[in-house]
Amino acid sequence: MTEALLCELRIKARRQDGRDGEPSAGIIDSQSVKGADTVGRDSLLGGILAC
Numbered sequence: 096m097t098e099a100l101l102c103e104l105r106i107k108a109r110r111q112d113g114r115d116g117e118p119s120a121g122i123i124d125s126q127s128v129k130g131a132d133t134v135g136r137d138s139l140l141g142g143i144l145a146c
Contacts, residue, residue, distance in 0.1 A: 106116035 109118075110116050
């Protein structure tokens with residue numbers, strides 16, 4: 096429930112700033128995304144921008 100609320104607030108804040116509700120691009124660097132086997136699959140690229 097908290098994640099859904101934060102997602103809605105992010106979209107609302109972006110629209111109030113005159114931007115699209117969803118970002119059109121993202122930046123990922125090698126320091127931000129860990130590739131170890133102990134990191135869950137959803138922690139990698141799949142879950143970063145998804146609401």
